[in-house]
Amino acid sequence: MNDVSMGLELNDKAILALRGQLGMTDHSSSSYWQDMHAYLRNPDAGQLMPQGFGAHTPRPTPLRRLLHHLLQRRYRNMARHFSTFPRINAAAADLADRQGRFYDLDLLRQAISLSCAADRIGGDALAGGKVCVIGDGFAAMTSLALAALPASRVYLVNLTPTLFFDLSYFRKAWPGEDFALVTSAEGLRQAQEKNLRLIAIQADNQALLAECEIDLVVNIASMQEMNPPVIRAYFDAIRASRGDHPLYFFCCNRERKVLPDGTIVAFDEFPWRTEDDLLIDGLCPWHQDYYTLRPPFRHPYDGPHRYRLARMARRA
16 A cells, blocks of 8 residues: 555655645635635646735845834844743744745744743643644744754644645755655554654644644634634644643634624634633734834734633543
């Protein structure tokens, strides 16, 4: 039996497999993502350009670079008390160079968020651990976790089109790192036995997370764009994941968002439990506004963003 028949694709074959599915619609895709991914329904019509899942700013001129750094200063000051930020910040700068992008605010927020979670949990709790990233963009959080934390593996879950770009940009930054796309429990088992550090899972196969050992789950600004039943399915799979060690979830999302079809997604209505131990809970300081290079420079997001770091109650 070959890898494909077991539900396992490696490296460039994984990327090609996802490209071949770009014209399809994920069952777990909300109306928001159906709109965002509509341009990919004919992937051979022209150059594939990502849309709707974060910024990927080209390298600016020296003057614009200076303006970026000045406007980023207030966000970097928010991270100054995180002991892990210097290391994660350096990893983010290196990632930007590898991907041929500028170290923009989108990537900076990822670095600050990971530093916040790592500091609060403690390095010993994450030593050699497994991280699950739900809804990455350009494989930014995935790359930071592998580069700056002692994480032995990252499980990356995303909708098919976004996952295609995740793995493509991961390949650009980590050309020598093997990874797998798994579509079955057997494929997952084989990928784990190969000791691969990155295992990708399509959102429609999110139930496979119950077969994974996970220490930390990270979701930033993407659960706010999922239908509530899909959010519940993620929480169920996370709580069912294997292991008797603590399970942490860093979640940063808009408090309330209305999707194009009228579906309302609310942070407080995520399936949290009273048994979940909340280590952090409040408005996220670095996720309330963004900047542009023209006056008035700072702009609020369309609604406040909440962040929560919870030690999750596992499924009984």
